[in-house]
Amino acid sequence: MTTLARLVVRHRWWVIAAWIVVALCGAFGASRATSALSYDFSLPGQSGYETNADITREFGSGGDNAPVLVVSKAAPGGSVDVESGSRIAAAAASAAPGARIASYTTHPELISRDRSTAVTVVYPKVVPGADPYVTSLPALQQVAKESTSATTSVAVTGVDALNAGGGGGVNVLVETIVGGVGALVVLALVFGSFLAITPLLTAAASILTTFLILWGLTSITEVSFIVQYLLALIGLGVAIDYALLIVTRWREARGNGYDGEQAVEQTLATAGRAVLFSGITVAVSLAALIALPVPFLRSIGFTGLLIPLISVVAALTLVPALLSVAGTKLEWPHRRSTSPDSRLWRRVGTVVVRHRWASTAIAVIVLAVLAIPVASLNLSSPTNASLASVGGPAGQAVDAVADAGLGSGLTTPVEIVTDSPQSIVEALRGRPGVAGVVAPTEWQRGSTHIVDAWTTVDSSTPEGGRAAADIRTVAEQHGGRVGGITAQNADFIDAVYGNIWWVLLLIVVVTFALLATALRSIVLPLKALVLNAFSLAAAFGVTVFIWQEGHGTSLLFGQDGAGAITIWIPVAVFAFLFGLSMDYEVFLLSRIKEEHDAGASTDTATIDGVARTGRLVTSAALILFLAFISLAQVPVTDVKILATALALGIILDATIVRGVLAPALVAALGPANWWVPKWWPGRATRQLQTESRTAS
Incomplete structure (x- = not known):
């Protein structure tokens, strides 16, 4: 890191110029990248998707497109x-x-x-x-x-008319600007000077550069439209996180007497290493989506891999270059101390360490209670009632269909491709849970017919989902091939969540290896993984409580609860929250380890670590929270659910988990935190350092 710091400072104007050129190219390519994004949710090899593709190809309509x-x-x-x-x-x-x-x-x-x-x-x-x-x-x-x-x-x-009833909403550019304004307010409060613009400039360069690479990626493979929201807002949060850490440590180095190039070298030697390992950890967790057999999630994985890596490069090159050129000028009016110590967080750390077991128990109980609703998780699409609750003629019409007893499942019928439509109609008509079956003679191409059957209750509800699955079973027993939205959703769940344990194993193994290398400990990475599990469970639980069960959605979003969590959201939330929360874990544990390596006891190092990262972590989390709140303004229920899960997950993680549970466990474990096996590289050197500190 010292070599990198010297290289960046020596060529600082070239570094800044290179980032300006790349960012301008990214600004040119951003609109072209977004226009090339795909809206296809393909599932190659899955029967429901393949049937839908055949229906659309032969008839030009239907399949996974609702009527x-x-x-x-x-x-x-x-x-x-x-x-x-x-x-x-x-x-x-x-x-x-x-x-x-x-x-x-x-x-x-x-x-x-x-x-x-x-x-x-x-x-x-x-x-x-x-x-x-x-x-x-x-x-x-x-x-x-x-x-x-x-x-x-x-x-x-119908589904499309109901979704259109949500209104216009804002585009990605507006969301990013809103998130940026919120970030600027938080950063101004943190620094009390014009240094607040440095993380924003870094975020702008990172986002535009990633859009430039995304433009190239769209020419090679299909990239989902979802990534434009995640790239802009996750990019905003992550890039600011890393730049915020670098700038904070640079101010601390200046306050400790380092000047000019020395301050930059000292900053990268400490914070730079944390940023590097944090970024790699986030990238790995997001890239794990590439392992899933779903192109749409793979594209999110590719893009998720780019976001943190570009942000790391910007934080380790552009930020030091900017600080070496204009850092001292940007410190005006210097209304904040250069010390990262927070009196509030020092008090919190002291109380947590003093009452470590009670803090651990209270935090675990709170997280466990928040996670309880996960047990009733229903993976599906938002219900008709939820979409209709925003009002308008489409909502009134779908309510009329349900009230008349025609079957709420009519908005998402099961589409059956068959050569013998009459046998399937006879097998399904009058079956429990089936509201109706039609096989128009016009729905025929050669010997191929399409039969539509729909459920009595909304197919997005558990009962409706079981009825749709029964229709599929009966149709396949009579030689039919089954498509429609419900069949494709069921195939998605099988394809993704049936293979998710491979992804989880990959993420856990790689994350453990990275953290063990960064922290030179076996216990701390294990603890971090366990805490992430608690954090994710709580985030999912609160999301189910709000969106699936409908508590507060009318007040917060102006519509009823979705009755379900959209099928792709849990895996996307897992990947992003796992990576982002690891940012905070690395920031906290790196500082605790730094203090411990300098000779502090575990308790003192923990209190100092919390005091010196508390403001940083909460500020970074607040910026991400505001970014996700901005994302929640998109008038698509799926995106609202995603934004809610990410926003709540970040806040819970930065407060209860990293502010209380993590330091409480570090204090409780004491010397065990620093244990490594005898064969661990550098163990002998560490033991000598420990003995030397003890003797002194």
Whole structure:
């Protein structure tokens, strides 16, 4: 690190110029990168996905694309007109050329028993991009408007119409700016000087550089649209984390009498090593997603690998260069002490160390209570009720379908490809949990037919999911191939969570090796892994409590609880929170070890470590929290759930886990923290250093 520091300081203007050039190229490539992102959730080799791909290829619609429902509802005491159903079907065919349509005029399953509510099912042809029905959905909404009469109201609903009801929201650039403003406020409070802009400049350079690499990556492989949110906001948080640590230690070195190049060398010799190992640990945890057999998660893994590595490079080169050029000028007006010591966190550390076992017990109990809801985790898509709760005609229409007894599962039917549709219809019709089955003669290509069956209750609920699985079983027993959203979701769960233990093992082994090397201890890495498990369980539990069970979602987000946690969110949250929380663990333990190596007892080193990293960790966590709050403004329920899990996970980790439980356990374990086996490299040297300190 000393060599790197001298090299950066010697060529500081070249370093700054290189980052400016790369960042400008990244600014040019950012919009091109985002426009090249994929909205495909492919699962190669899984039967549900392959069936959906065949349906879309043969018919141009359906498969994992939910239908649009044109809902006719008669005035109180009236009934829907059969002739109007024919007119709606004809108008829908004209508005969405090539669409598959099933009308209630020919399929009694689509009209309620009291004839007050009826549905025309439309599968428009899909177009690539974020919105597969970008032209057809507005056209069908116009058909509904023109079909409304004094006696019958007509409205469009379905998964896409319900999601569109969430409103416009903000884009990635706006979210990043909002997160950046929040970060600037926090940094200004931390430094009390213009040094606050240094981490922000570093974050901007890191994010733009990563977008530049992402642009190149999109030309090689498909990259999911989700990464644009994670790259911008995770990048903002991680880059600021590392730059914040470097700048804080640089100010401390200046306060200890180091000047110019010496201050930079001292900073990289201490904080630089922590940043390097922390960044590698985060990168490894995110890169583990590459091992999963799901292209969409692999792309998140590739991007997640880039974010921390680029941030580390920026923190170890751009930040020292900026500090050597303008650091002393940026210290104005210097309203903060150069010492990283926090009186508040010193008091916290002292209390925790003094009452180590009580602190451990209280923290574990709190985390265990928060984790309890995980036991009821339901992996699926947000329910109709949740999507409908944001209001609008689409929400009212989907409620009307459910109230009329037509089956809430109609928004996500099971699509069955078969050569003998009649046998499947007969096998499914009247089966418990099945609301209806249709097999329009028009849904045929050669000898291939499509049969749609849907559940009585919402397929996103546990009961609805079991009914959809039963439909799949029966259809496959009769020679059918099953697709649709529910089948693909089930395949995703099998493919990802059936193989997740490989990913967990990989992350645990590599993380342990990295931390053991960085901390030169066997016990501390084991403790860190256990604490991460507690932290993640609590984060998942609170997310289930809020989003699946619906506690507080109306107040916080203006909609009902999702009734489920979207299937891909737990694995993504695990990868990101595991890596990010390891940042804080490395910051804390590195400082504790540094103090211990300098001769302090374990108790004193723990208190000093907490006092000198507490403000840093909480500030970094607050910045990430604000970034995720910004992400929660995206009008997509899935992204809101992800942002909630990440925001709560970061706060819980930085306070209860790293502020209380981690130091309490270090103090409780005492000398055992520093134990290493006899064969451990450098053990003899460490033992001599320990004996020397003891003798002195």
